[in-house]
Amino acid sequence: MTGGRAALAGMAIKGAPLRVRFQPKLTAWRGRLLESDERGQPVHAASFIRRRLIVLDAELRKRPRELERILAHELSHFAWMRLGNAVRRGWEDVLAREMSRGARGELGWSAELRKEKLAPEDWRRRTRRWREYACESFSDTVAWLRVERRAHDEFTLAARFRVMRKRWFAAHLGGRTIPI
Ligand SMILES: [Zn+2]
Numbered sequence: 789m790t791g792g793r794a795a796l797a798g799m800a801i802k803g804a805p806l807r808v809r810f811q812p813k814l815t816a817w818r819g820r821l822l823e824s825d826e827r828g829q830p831v832h833a834a835s836f837i838r839r840r841l842i843v844l845d846a847e848l849r850k851r852p853r854e855l856e857r858i859l860a861h862e863l864s865h866f867a868w869m870r871l872g873n874a875v876r877r878g879w880e881d882v883l884a885r886e887m888s889r890g891a892r893g894e895l896g897w898s899a900e901l902r903k904e905k906l907a908p909e910d911w912r913r914r915t916r917r918w919r920e921y922a923c924e925s926f927s928d929t930v931a932w933l934r935v936e937r938r939a940h941d942e943f944t945l946a947a948r949f950r951v952m953r954k955r956w957f958a959a960h961l962g963g964r965t966i967p968i
Contacts, residue, residue: 896928
């Protein structure tokens with residue numbers, strides 16, 4: 789992927805070139821990414837921020853719409869690193885409000901898996917688990933915004949909370965250029 793500007797869910801992103809690589813049968817095992825291996829949990833993709841590398845499961849080549857969603861998610865991880873603490877905390881506030889209202893579901897599997905493991909202390913004390921959830925939820929929300937009109941079985945968050953997330957994005961990131 790060449791450097792320069794691109795649009796991602798209302799915000800513009802801009803940065804140095806990133807490499808995108810396809811690999812067969814990706815799995816995550818003990819914190820490592822494996823290919824064509826029997827061990828670990830199957831994953832769609834992984835990002836290596838410092839190496840400026842995104843690795844995608846080769847199967848996604850046959851599913852262009854899903855590829856678009858997954859790639860938006862992975863690019864958002866690069867954007868998240870550069871958002872600044874104030875914006876990241878603002879996003880955590882959105883999520884904390886949802887939690888206090890008992891919101892269930894998410895906008896992607898990656899956030900949902902983490903959300904299921906959260907206890908109330910996690911969001912009150914901003915534990916590492918909470919911050920990891922916030923990051924995945926941010927990326928899944930960007931990916932959802934990208935393909936919003938399509939139904940997907942990973943979009944399980946109630947409509948009223950989707951609206952709140954969308955407003956937050958428009959207010960805080962709309963029209964901004966985020967470095968990645
Ligand atoms: Zn992710």
